[in-house]
Amino acid sequence: MRTVFFGTPNYAIASIRALLDADFEVPLICTRPAKRAGRGRIAHAHSRRKFAEEVGIPAITPNRLDAAAMAAVESANADVVVVVAYGRFIPSEILSATQLGAVNIHPSLLPRHRGPSPVATAILDGDTFTGVSLMLLDEGMDTGPILSQSAPVEITQETRVDGLTDHLFEVGAGMLPNVLDDLASGVLLPQPQDDAGATVTRLIRKEDGVVDWDAPAERIVRMNRAFHPWPGTSTVWDGELLKLIDVEFVSGERIPSGFDPGVVFERDGQGVYVSTGDGSAVRLVEVQAAGTRVMSAGEFVVGRPDFIGARLGASRMSEK
Incomplete structure (x- = not known):
């Protein structure tokens, strides 16, 4: 069977x-042009194009x-087109x-x-699979109509x-050859989707990663997992962007009395926490300030005593 392939991300390989x-x-193989990067805005050959060259596919x-x-x-005279996250309407x-x-x-x-x-939406919405x-x-x-679906894939607290x-x-790649063979032989009959059960996701934007500390702690932690590595999650401290590389939800961790959402505090020397809107807290695991490397939250507060007790939030950047 002859197959024209449309795909853009590296996992399409x-x-x-x-x-x-x-x-x-x-x-x-049809793939989107490489993005220009670097000071000279040079478009470097990306991995899909290099892979095509290695295996001799135009x-x-x-x-x-x-x-x-x-x-x-x-001109490819193909029997079927296969599409894997091409990123544009065909x-x-x-x-x-x-x-x-x-x-x-x-x-x-x-x-x-x-x-x-x-x-990202499955993680953000708290889906378990x-x-x-x-x-x-x-x-x-x-x-379009469904040809085949996988068994459920679990989403854990670490996903x-x-x-x-x-x-x-x-x-999906493992399923693909058999599905194409069965489709071609007529064994596989496409099944229409049930539109009544449909949900629709939207394109993730860079600003979606900015943390609203009024949100529940579990929501903020799901954001951190759903937006890794892009757009990432971030907040503002002392007028500068602070990237939250890794955060955790600690069940039962309550914020000190009178703390507004977004206040940084320590708990019994066991970690650095931030209060949230539902009265619980998240623990900061790894952070990165502008111009610095990624470091543990414990390492970050060394030499930054004013971080403990600070109130984080995007509005502080605009107010400064």
Whole structure:
């Protein structure tokens, strides 16, 4: 079977490898252009393009999926299009360019968490499990019929979005060859989604990582896991940005009487805590101030005695 592949993040490579290992032909890889970085704003070749070169597969990086991109897909003479987090809507002309259509790996158990941020949203919402859906793309946002879904994947108190995302796409890559074979043979019949149970996620923005200390402690900890490594979670202390690299929720940890949300305090020498809006607290594990390295909260307060008792919050930056 000949497969045109659309994918952008590094974890898309697992699906390409799965196809090649199962003796699928991949005549074309389409990935988004590399972002410019560094002082000279140089666009360096990214890992997907390098991987394509290593395995000898032609690759294109169009700025737009225009007529030229459509012509490249048609010339590949493929049976199916596979899409793994390409990051842009794919025109209907490409979705219908092959006999079997376009198969997408989506990291949630649809119809829950359609849209661009399913993994982060699952963690942020306090879900205890998620999974992977393989589906046929249509012109909606993750609304196409389901081909197969994974067993539930547990979300624990230690789960962070980067590790969970990698794992989910590895699961999807493992499912992909059999699903394509069964789709081609007619054994697998696409099943429509139940729109009544649908939820839709939105694109995560940089400002979403700014902590509101009026929120419950558990919500703040989920933010820290859902937004790692991007956009990260942060607050403001002494007019400067303070990154919260790792924080913990400690059950039963209560804030001292009279403390407003966002106040830093110590508890019996066992840690540095910040009060929150529900009367509980989070423990700071690792932090990073502007221009410094990541360090433990205990190390950070050494030489910064005014940190204990300070009130954290974004408004303090604008007021200074």
